[in-house]
Amino acid sequence: MHVTFIGAGAIASEVFTRLEPYRNALEITAIVRSGAATASRGRAVDSTWRGVPVHAALPGHGYCDLLIEMAADSAVLQHVVPALRNGVPCFICSVGALAAPEVQAAVRGAAQQGGTTAQLMTGAIGALDALAAAAVGGLVSVHYTGRKPPRAWAGTLAEANGPLDSLTSPTIIFEGNARDAALKYPLNANVAATVALSGVGFDKTRVTLVADPCVDCNVHHIEAAGSFGRLDFCAHNLPSPDNPKTSAIAAWSVVRAVLDRVSAFRS
Ligand SMILES: NC(=O)C1=CN([C@@H]2O[C@H](COP(=O)(O)OP(=O)(O)OC[C@H]3O[C@@H](n4cnc5c(N)ncnc54)[C@H](OP(=O)(O)O)[C@@H]3O)[C@@H](O)[C@H]2O)C=CC1
Numbered sequence: 644m645h646v647t648f649i650g651a652g653a654i655a656s657e658v659f660t661r662l663e664p665y666r667n668a669l670e671i672t673a674i675v676r677s678g679a680a681t682a683s684r685g686r687a688v689d690s691t692w693r694g695v696p697v698h699a700a701l702p703g704h705g706y707c708d709l710l711i712e713m714a715a716d717s718a719v720l721q722h723v724v725p726a727l728r729n730g731v732p733c734f735i736c737s738v739g740a741l742a743a744p745e746v747q748a749a750v751r752g753a754a755q756q757g758g759t760t761a762q763l764m765t766g767a768i769g770a771l772d773a774l775a776a777a778a779v780g781g782l783v784s785v786h787y788t789g790r791k792p793p794r795a796w797a798g799t800l801a802e803a804n805g806p807l808d809s810l811t812s813p814t815i816i817f818e819g820n821a822r823d824a825a826l827k828y829p830l831n832a833n834v835a836a837t838v839a840l841s842g843v844g845f846d847k848t849r850v851t852l853v854a855d856p857c858v859d860c861n862v863h864h865i866e867a868a869g870s871f872g873r874l875d876f877c878a879h880n881l882p883s884p885d886n887p888k889t890s891a892i893a894a895w896s897v898v899r900a901v902l903d904r905v906s907a908f909r910s
């Protein structure tokens with residue numbers, strides 16, 4: 644299996660390392676990265692990353708057996724959509740991108756045109772299988788609360804209300820629906836988007852985002868009710884050592900999805 648990575652950050656680095664024991668079954672043949680961050684620090688982007696050629700756009704006709712997006716919302720239109728059109732199955736980490744109706748429509752159209760699928764990574768959350776099954780019978784309400792230490796909200800709209808490091812108690816920084824959450828907090832509301840897409844959609848999923856100096860984990864809590872009964876799922880995720888906004892388990896969800904492609908059983 645020839646795999647293309649989009650992104651060379653916290654998630655991609657961990658996925659690369661964890662897939663090393665499986666190199667006999669899969670080869671990472673290309674990395675696409677923006678280079679923007681490195682260029683802004685006055686350094687050119689290296690032509691290889693961990694020995695794999697780095698590109699600014701999908702190489703050749705973009706064909707590979709699997710493309711894994713681990714980059715940013717912008718990468719979905721830029722790289723995932725053309726790959727899907729070419730028939731390449733894709734994994735998406737930046738699920739929040741799908742809150743924009745035109746991006747969701749482009750992904751659907753491209754997958755249909757290419758006769759393939761875009762698989763949304765479970766990322767930092769779980770219980771999506773139960774939520775999706777409950778949605779078949781009918782969900783009445785879904786409420787997602789994302790609670791992270793103040794430093795995880797650095798560089799986001801949350802800073803508009805004052806310095807985050809002066810917070811002494813849990814502070815609600817957003818209340819609304821999943822669409823607005825994902826559009827306003829693109830680096831911190833992928834889970835809100837994933838929960839929305841598994842359950843009652845972007846407009847009906849209620850979201851609360853909290854900057855909480857009392858936690859050292861990224862806490863993701865789903866409460867749902869419907870004809871199935873009630874669901875209450877809470878993950879207390881340790882952050883990635885490379886990116887405090889990203890839970891470590893997000894990369895492992897990608898590894899699991901890759902291994903599902905080559906194993907006899909899928910859970
Ligand atoms: N679904 C979920 O539950 C979760 C989703 N995420 C999402 O996953 C994505 C990756 O997270 P993480 O690894 O922590 O992020 P990082 O910031 O650590 O890394 C991002 C990488 O993507 C590259 N990049 C950014 N924009 C583009 C682009 N348009 N095209 C190609 N490459 C690009 C950057 O390139 P360069 O280095 O050259 O600048 C960088 O290498 C983010 O969108 C994040 O919000 C994160 C956690 C959980």
Ligand SMILES: O=C([O-])CC(=O)C(=O)O
Binds near residue numbers: 789832833889890893
């Ligand atoms: O915890 C994480 O890994 C990321 C997160 O909250 C999100 O993007 O929704």
